[in-house]
Amino acid sequence: xxxxxxxxxxxxxxxxxLINITKQVEDCVLxxxxxxxxxxxxxxxITSSVFVNDDEPGLxxxxxxxxxxxxxxxxxxxxxxxGIEDNADAHLKRTIMxxxxxxxxxxxxLDFGPWEQIFYGEFDxxxxxxxxxxxxxx
Ligand code: ZN
Numbered sequence: 001x002x003x004x005x006x007x008x009x010x011x012x013x014x015x016x017x018l019i020n021i022t023k024q025v026e027d028c029v030l031x032x033x034x035x036x037x038x039x040x041x042x043x044x045x046i047t048s049s050v051f052v053n054d055d056e057p058g059l060x061x062x063x064x065x066x067x068x069x070x071x072x073x074x075x076x077x078x079x080x081x082x083g084i085e086d087n088a089d090a091h092l093k094r095t096i097m098x099x100x101x102x103x104x105x106x107x108x109x110l111d112f113g114p115w116e117q118i119f120y121g122e123f124d125x126x127x128x129x130x131x132x133x134x135x136x137x138x
Contacts, residue, residue, distance in 0.1 A: 001136060001137065001138055002032060002033060002034050002037070002135070002136070002137060002138055003134075003135070003136050004028065004031065004032035004033075004034065004133075004134070004135040004136075005132070005133070005134050005135075006028050006031075006132075006133045007044070007130045007131065007132055007133075008021070008024055008130060008131050008133065009128055009129070009130045010120060010122065010125075010128070010129055010130070010131070011125070011126070011127060011128045011129070012122045012125030012126060013125075013126065014125060014126065015073070015090075015122075015123070015124060015125050015126060016064065016090075016093075016122060016123050016125065017121075017122045017125055018060050018063065018119050018120070018121050018122075019119060019120045019122070020055050020117055020118070020119055021041070021050075021118050021119065021120045021131065022110070022117045022118045024133075025039060025041055025103070025110065025118050025133060026109075026110060028133045028135060029105055029108065029109070029110060029135060030108070032135040032137075034105055034108070034135050034136070034137040034138065035105070035107060035108045035137070035138065036105060036106065036107075036137050036138055037104075037105045037135060037136050037137015037138065038102055038103070038104060038105060038135070038136055038137060039102070039103050039105055039110070039133065039134070039135045040100060040101075040102050040132070040133070040134045040135075041100060041101050041102075041103070041118055041131060041132070041133050042099055042100030042101075042131065042132050043094070043099055043100070043120065043121075043129075043131055044129070044130045044131060044132050045094075045129045045130070046091055046094060047087050047090035047091055047093075047094050047123050047124035048090075048094055048120065048121060048122050048123055048124070048125075048129055049093070049094050049097035049098050049099065049119075049120070049121035049123070050098065050099065050100050050101050050118065050119070050120055050121070050131060051097050051098045051101060051118075051119055051121060052101050052103070052112075052116050052117065052118055052119070053116070053117065053119060054115045054116075054117065055115075055117045055119075063097075063121075067093045067096065067097070067123075070092070070093075070096060071088075071089045071092035071093050071096075072089060073089045073090075076088075087123075087124040089123070090123035090124035093121075093123040094121070094123055097121045097123075101118060103118065105135070105137055
């Protein structure tokens with residue numbers, strides 16, 4: 001069995017941002033040489049997410065509006081967690097959007113359903129954060 005591990009880093013220019021990382025994951029699958037297996041992609045921070053969805057700007061706007069309704073960033077004083085930090089909303093958003101995704105690798109390619117793409121969801125950015133890509137298979 002082959003095994004491959006890589007970390008990819010992000011530093012967003014604003015607090016919240018969704019980034020399509022499908023190409024980076026595809027590059028890792030190629031580099032790994034795995035033809036049949038699984039790829040795990042997970043955020044290594046508790047205020048960011050990895051998830052699969054559509055790369056459509058209207059939907060990304062809808063995610064922002066929906067997440068702000070569920071866990072508004074402000075006022076910061078509404079959260080017990082805030083004090084030293086101001087990122088309670090980001091922890092909650094991350095939990096809703098998920099920590100990781102697993103995608104099948106078939107014949108050396110990501111075995112997606114229609115329109116599926118992999119995203120990094122940043123909810124407390126403007127600092128360096130990373131995503132782990134782990135591939136196993138043969
Ligand atoms: Zn925190």
